[in-house]
Amino acid sequence: MSSFQLGDHVIAEYKTGVYYGEVVEMSSTMKAAVRILAVKEHPTQGDLHNPMDPSVAFFHQRRALSYQEIALMPISTIRSYAGAIPDYQVSLERALMAQISKLSEMEAWARRSLQELSQLQKEYFPKSN
Template sequence: MNMSEVQIGQLVTVKVRTGVYIGEVVELYAPRLVVKVLAVIKHPEQGDLHHPYEPDVPLFHERRALAYTEKTTVLPKDIEHYEGEIPDYKESLHQAAQQELQKLEKLHRWTAKSIENLQQLMKSY
């Protein structure tokens, strides 16, 4: 979206780092705008953003989801218009965190299976 398409009170989805939220535009602060968080769609990823999936970094970041009614400043390019019901914040947070956990568990299972296969291949090499 661009700044001319945004209005105070408008419901939007907003990307903040690696998280995605449903929020309400509460202030136009060109070139940014202020969005109040109402629900969580995607929980932020853990770790170093510059070295994804790398556990051996100097600081492995713990990223909490933005809090209910927390205000964040974003660029208009990072929002999209939202229509529909706004889910309960706590339920949406739990569901988003559970989805992120399931994604990581799947990656963990894939890694374990890949290691197993590679170890078998190395025996024949």
């Protein structure tokens, strides 16, 4: 298990988001408090227990952790980071736009897949159409 020091820059996962941060407290051998400095990957929306299901009872809207917010994170989700920390606002916009782009691509892929499957359905079962 890695041992972190106060002030170490890290990349840390919190729920479904990934952040650049700084270790501010080692609360135990299992968890560390990390101050958020930038967003690497925006959190995923929806129900974590039913991924990709838009019709769950409660579809969660997940906000990115705020600049300077401190989150208690399992050590297993934290790794050292030696690179430059991007500006929080710039990183938040980049992460949000990447998530939107990814979902838009999935949406386009799903539409195209449905077209192809519809064509195959006509070929497989010509008398049903």
